[in-house]
Amino acid sequence: MKIVLAQLNLCVGDIAGNTARILETIARARDVDGARLVAFPELAVTGYPPEDLLFRPGFHERVEHSLRQIAAAAQGIAVVVGHPEREDGVLYNSASFLEHGSVRAVYRKQRLPNYEVFDEKRYFTAGVMPCVVDVDGMALGLSICEDIWDATTAVAARAAGAEILLNLNASPYSTNKRAARLKALATATAAAALPVLYVNLVGGQDELVFDGGSLAVDGAGRVMAAASEFDEALLAVDITRTGGGLVLAGPQAPAITGLESIYRALVLGVRDYIGKNHFKGAVLGLSGGIDSALTLAIAVDALGGENVAAISMPSRYTAQMSIDDALEQARAQGCECHVVGIEAPFTAFNDILAPVFAGRDADVTEENIQARCRGIILMAYSNKTGRIVLTTGNKSEMAVGYATLYGDMAGGFAPLKDCPKTLVYELSVWRNAQQAAPVIPPRVIERPPSAELRPDQKDSDSLPPYDILDPILERYVELDQTPQQIAAAGFALDTVKRVARMVDRNEYKRRQAAPGVRLTTRAFGRDRRFPITSRYHEQDPVPDA
Numbered sequence: 001m002k003i004v005l006a007q008l009n010l011c012v013g014d015i016a017g018n019t020a021r022i023l024e025t026i027a028r029a030r031d032v033d034g035a036r037l038v039a040f041p042e043l044a045v046t047g048y049p050p051e052d053l054l055f056r057p058g059f060h061e062r063v064e065h066s067l068r069q070i071a072a073a074a075q076g077i078a079v080v081v082g083h084p085e086r087e088d089g090v091l092y093n094s095a096s097f098l099e100h101g102s103v104r105a106v107y108r109k110q111r112l113p114n115y116e117v118f119d120e121k122r123y124f125t126a127g128v129m130p131c132v133v134d135v136d137g138m139a140l141g142l143s144i145c146e147d148i149w150d151a152t153t154a155v156a157a158r159a160a161g162a163e164i165l166l167n168l169n170a171s172p173y174s175t176n177k178r179a180a181r182l183k184a185l186a187t188a189t190a191a192a193a194l195p196v197l198y199v200n201l202v203g204g205q206d207e208l209v210f211d212g213g214s215l216a217v218d219g220a221g222r223v224m225a226a227a228s229e230f231d232e233a234l235l236a237v238d239i240t241r242t243g244g245g246l247v248l249a250g251p252q253a254p255a256i257t258g259l260e261s262i263y264r265a266l267v268l269g270v271r272d273y274i275g276k277n278h279f280k281g282a283v284l285g286l287s288g289g290i291d292s293a294l295t296l297a298i299a300v301d302a303l304g305g306e307n308v309a310a311i312s313m314p315s316r317y318t319a320q321m322s323i324d325d326a327l328e329q330a331r332a333q334g335c336e337c338h339v340v341g342i343e344a345p346f347t348a349f350n351d352i353l354a355p356v357f358a359g360r361d362a363d364v365t366e367e368n369i370q371a372r373c374r375g376i377i378l379m380a381y382s383n384k385t386g387r388i389v390l391t392t393g394n395k396s397e398m399a400v401g402y403a404t405l406y407g408d409m410a411g412g413f414a415p416l417k418d419c420p421k422t423l424v425y426e427l428s429v430w431r432n433a434q435q436a437a438p439v440i441p442p443r444v445i446e447r448p449p450s451a452e453l454r455p456d457q458k459d460s461d462s463l464p465p466y467d468i469l470d471p472i473l474e475r476y477v478e479l480d481q482t483p484q485q486i487a488a489a490g491f492a493l494d495t496v497k498r499v500a501r502m503v504d505r506n507e508y509k510r511r512q513a514a515p516g517v518r519l520t521t522r523a524f525g526r527d528r529r530f531p532i533t534s535r536y537h538e539q540d541p542v543p544d545a
Contacts, residue, residue, distance in 0.1 A: 001136060003166075004029040004038040005214040005235040007227050009203030011276050012047030015059075019045065019066040022081060023073050025234065030077040033236050037078040037135055041170055041201040042109075042145050043093065045070075045083040048170030048201055048210075054123045060086045067096065067103070074098035078135055082144065082168045084124075093124045095142050095168050097133045107131035107142035111150050117172060117208060117518065117526040118146075130160040138163065138239070138246070141194070145169045148198070149184045151191035158192040164239070164246055165192070169200040173211040173265045174521050178229075178255060181213075186221030195219050195248055202232055204272030207417075207518045207526055209265045213255075216248045225250025230264040259430040262423070262519060263298070266415050269517035270390070271302035273413050280386035281307035285374055285408070286330065286337060288312070288322025289449060291416060292392040293329055293440045294428050298415050299390055300439075305334030309387060312339045313374045315346060317452045325441045332439050338381075342373040349373070367453035371407025379410055388412040391514050396421040398513060398524055399473045400499065401506030402463060409513055417516025418523040420473065421449070421466040464495055472499050476538075478522040483539045497539040507532045 006025045010018045022040060029038035042048055045066050046059075053059050063083055070081055078099040085094035085106060093109040108127025112120040130153070131142045141162025147153040148167045157165055165188070171181065185196055195218045202212035209230075216225035216237045225248060227233035237250040256264060274282060282299045286292045292310075299308045312326040323339065330337030349369050357365075378389045389411035393403050395418050403409050416424060428445050432438035449459040449466075463469055472491055475481040476499065483500050487493040510524050511532060522528050 001036045001138065001239045002034055003197060003237050003239060004033055004035040005197060005199035005216070005227065005237065006038055006040050007200060007202050007212045007214045007233045007235060008040065008044065009232050009272070010041070010044055010047045010201065011203075012050055012205055013053055014047065015045060015062045015066050018047060019069055022070055026070070026073050026077060026079055029234065033234065035077060035236065037080065037140075039080040039166055039168065039197065039199050040082060041199055042082040042095075042168045043084065043170060044081050044168075044201075047205065049117075049119075049205070049208075050084070051119075051123075054084060054091060060084065071096075071098045071103055072101055075101055080142065080166060080168065082170075090125050091123055092127060093120060093144060094127075095131075095144055097131075097142065105131055105133050105142075107144070109144040109147060110153055111146040113146045116521050120146075130157045130162070132157060132160045132162045138241070141165045143167045145171060148188050148196065151188045154188040154192035154194060154196075158194055162194060165194050165196045167196055167198045169198060170210060171200050172208040172518065175262060175519055177211065178213055178257070178261075181215075182217075182221075182223070185215070185217050189217060189219050189221045193219050195224075195246055197237060197248075199235075202230065202268075204269040204276070204517075206273070207269075207515045207523065209269045209272075209517060211261075211265060211268075216250055218248055219245065223252065224248040226252045226255070228253040229256045229261070230268050259427055262419075263427055263431065265519060266298050266419075266427075266517050267302045270298055270413065270415050273515075274303060274388055277388075279388040279412075281309070281388075282390050283309040283311065283378060283381050283385070283387045284390040284392060284411075285378055286310035286312050286326040287392075287452070288319070288325040288444065289452075290424055290428055290440070290444050291394055291421075291449075293325075293444045294424055294431070295390055295392045295415050296329060296333060296335070297428075297431050297439050300333045300335060307387075308333075308335040309381070309385070310335055310337040311378060311381060312337060313342050313377055314339070315342050315370050315452070317370075317454060317457070319452065321443070321447075322452065325444050328441050329439065329444070332437065340377055342370060342377070345373045345376070346370055367451070368404045368407055370453050371404035371451075372410075375404075375407045375410035382412075390415060391516075392416065393513075394419050394421050394424050395524070396463075396466060396470055396473060398510055399477055399506075400463060400469070400502035401509050402459070403509065403513075405509055405512060409509070411514050414514040414516030417513065417525075418519040420470040422470045464499065468495065469499065472496055473503070476500055476503060477528065478520060500539045501537070504534075504537050507534075
């Protein structure tokens with residue numbers, strides 16, 4: 001028997017469009033691939049995550065209409081598709097088994113994740129029963145995403161008669177996620193002694209990226225077939241019954257790991273955010289620094305140079321090499337680059353504010369005015385052309401508030417929002433190594449980072465060196481360690497406390513930041529949710545008992 005795992009890039013809320021893709025894939029799997037069954041990802045009908053669309057009654061009416069269409073197409077092939085199911089006012093995250101033009105069985109997800117980016121208990125009620133269906137004498141146990149991370153659901157399916165498991169997923173990308181999935185599958189197969197077919201969603205959805213990588217693993221947890229990552233794929237798995245049980249076989253796409261995996265996630269996230277929201281392309285401020293250089297490379301790889309515009313916006317403090325490097329990179333990547341100086345608007349703002357600021361020395365205010373002049377220029381270009389502004393800030397800057405509200409933070413999407421500065425350097429070096437001629441001028445990578453908002457400015461004037469700052473931020477933001485715990489790992493306590501204070505007091509900025517691609521399990525936004533107004537600070541001493 002052949003089963004096709006349909007790893008599709010679907011769009012949240014596009015029920016009609018998703019249904020059309022599902023119907024096309026059913027016909028392809030049956031008529032071209034000769035499959036006996038085709039399986040689609042979790043909540044394939046609606047896209048994942050539908051969030052509060054699930055509260056709309058009309059949404060469910062459309063889902064039910066879609067399910068009738070898909071059931072009618074299940075002729076000469078069986079179909080398993082994920083969708084929300086409404087019954088007696090209760091909502092389930094379900095998978096329907098469709099055959100001979102009708103719904104033959106329904107499985108309801110039993111383990112509802114409610115951590116990191118997941119909020120399924122807000123919407124769904126958990127199912128309680130396993131579901132095993134017969135496909136030409138093969139007992140197929142159905143499950144959905146989180147179910148496979150709890151081996152007891154696999155054991156329960158086996159007890160109900162399953163001899164192979166089919167797991168529908170919308171499992172978002174984070175670094176090293178593939179290894180974590182393989183470990184979970186190995187645990188489930190070891191507990192239940194059953195092979196698993198694992199079909200995953202692919203594509204970008206707001207901050208989330210779904211990386212695909214659908215798999216077939218045998219009862220010993222060994223990968224027997226694997227789909228490509230970050231692309232759509234129809235993974236055809238041949239299943240043969242032998243005296244020793246079921247044998248799985250299929251193509252094995254190579255795994256994508258390390259920096260390539262991260263870069264591919266960033267490119268896919270940018271491409272789908274812009275494409276699914278119907279922007280006409282992207283524009284960004286190209287400063288001659290490394291953050292904007294990497295952002296431009298990602299944007300061009302995602303959209304093509306003809307759909308990306310760069311604007312160099314020099315001030316009186318901008319080095320000529322910054323302008324030269326911006327123009328060189330834009331030429332190398334085939335995108336237009338405009339040079340629009342900000343001296344005139346900066347001078348105008350200083351002049352009109354002079355009476356208000358009389359008797360006060362220049363300070364960070366004047367630096368921020370420059371950043372806001374640039375924000376106005378970028379947003380004006382965006383309005384005029386329909387191209388979205390990509391902000392260029394990184395996770396290190398967002399963590400400590402080294403960014404200007406309504407200035408360099410102005411924009412619609414932030415590709416590097418979850419990339420620490422040290423990772424920005426690593427990705428830039430990696431991207432340059434992918435072809436003979438570097439796309440990022442080498443001296444952009446080599447020169448000390450600077451905002452160039454005052455004479456001879458360096459990031460290190462305001463922040464600890466990034467090779468110190470980033471490990472502290474990882475421990476404080478992602479691992480929730482106290483300053484004392486971080487200092488015990490070899491960092492100066494005063495530096496750690498200073499960094500912690502910066503993180504704590506800049507929550508208000510992060511709430512106003514553009515969405516960006518999630519790479520870690522503690523990204524700002526969906527993952528990490530702290531109050532803006534709070535007098536709790538980890539750096540304060542704990543009272544004596």
